[in-house]
Amino acid sequence: MFATSPSNSRLQATLTLVPVAFVVLSVYVGGVLWAAGISFTRSSMLPNYRFAGFTQYINLFSNARWHVSLTNMALFAVIFIPVTLFIGYSLAAMINRGVRGENALRTIYLYPFAMSFIVTGLVWRWLFDPNYGIADVARKLGFENASFDWIVNADTAIFTIIFAAVWHSSGLVMVVLLAGLRGVDDDLWKAIRIEGIPAWKAHLYIIVPSIGASITTALVLMCLTVVRLFDVVVAMTGGGPGIATDVPAKFIIDHMFERQQVGLASAAATTLLLLVLLVSVPLLYLKNRRKGAVE
């Protein structure tokens, strides 16, 4: 009986959490604080601890490549998030009307998400190929002057990456929102029908606000995609032409390993983390508050 006494079991629960606490403290807290500390040093190839004040941050924000990276991330967020949300919601709303072959359709829409961003990038690189890709199909269909060279053009290459990312994530957003739509009370639909509210109005003003929690989840997932944007850029354009499609994550990895400017890379990483916290903490708060309201 001794082995099952409550205090003994609670001790075991505490012991179970020790390794996790160790990982959290050493990586998620300690590691991040250490990296933030490095950003205030002169570290170049290897970390050192010679204090440099805000030098690395000053260098970072006068670095043209960093500006390009941030601009691309902002552009990406501003287009990718609304477009994916719109497509995902439309698909979910149409499927929710009760269509035949729902499972097959859902499976098709979500399969891109099961593929890696490297694969996604390589496939779309091939599709956007100016010689043999979609441009070639257009030319052979009779549009002889079709020159679809977005991917090799510095001004437009970022849009091809956004396109690939929308393809990758729309199904995910659809599934998340469909789960939300399935939870909408039938009475609400009945009321909408009786009142004769036009479909688009009903969706925009009644249904969307009532699935706020699912929308927030989708937003969080899309924000994470934006911040972590790396693989698809590496696979599709390698950040090029030139630095035209560079993104913060690629900037950080390149400066950390290839250019061996650890201090600068840490300053960039810390800046990115602050941006993430600035966006995710309010979203998380919103999500938990909604959850609390439902329970």
Added chain:
Amino acid sequence: MTTENGRAPVHRNAYAAPLSRALTYVLLIAIAIVVLIPLYVMIVTAFKSMEEIRTGTLLSLPHALTFEYWSKAWNSACTGLRCEGLKVGFVNSVLITIPSVALAIAAGAVTGYALSFWRVRFANVLFTVLLIGGFFPYQVLIYPLVHITSTIGLFNSLAGVIAVHVVFALPVVTLLFRNYFATIPIDLFKAARVDGAGYWRFFFSILLPMSVPMIAVAGILQVTFIWNDYIVGLVFGGINYAPMTVQLNNIVHSTYGEREYNVEMAATLLTSIIPLLVYFTSGRWFVRGVASGAVKG
């Protein structure tokens, strides 16, 4: 909408007119086709000769069914200096994925359990920090992890890659299990306690058998994520343990001379086969996991 007859259709919001229903199907099918095009193009390109690729179009079907390019991608395509094909990366990806997923699920389940039924001091603080950590961009944690793994001698080793994957998977898997355990009635726990079940006994004999669906969901999602990972394999695997995604990218981006689109697409498909198989055979669990929001991106 017409409501004169006073009898609302039983079907959920099926108030649309037949025309708009037809339009819905047209739209849904058109989008499905667009979504499928990349997969179709990948498959047909992998069977075409370079001559066919130049003269035909992206969408045309291959003339012959040859596995020449598949075999080249698998056996002899060059990934940087070595020309041993993707098979090396496949073995590495298997060696990385299986232990990483198993350990991540074990750690997540046990942690979720300790956080759910037991009032441990500071448990909520720990869980909150872990959750916030799940939102950190990988790029922020990579350098500290390089420092930690090289200090303990795990950098550029299989164990190092696995350890980093487990650390990155921990927040989401823990969340998944904790939320699942929260749905289990506390009375079950109390009854088991009265019957004398100890800490581990309750976990292994009662909780774990109930958690099979959650284990399946977490397992399928993690297999997909870890197999598809690029950055962890790139940074921590070194040359010897580069996973398939890293080798694939090297094959495509380190070609000298004429690019072989057919070999590239065969290699791309080979890299996606495992996640696609997992997805198409167990899509239901995959959807369930995704719908519960247990995705990190």
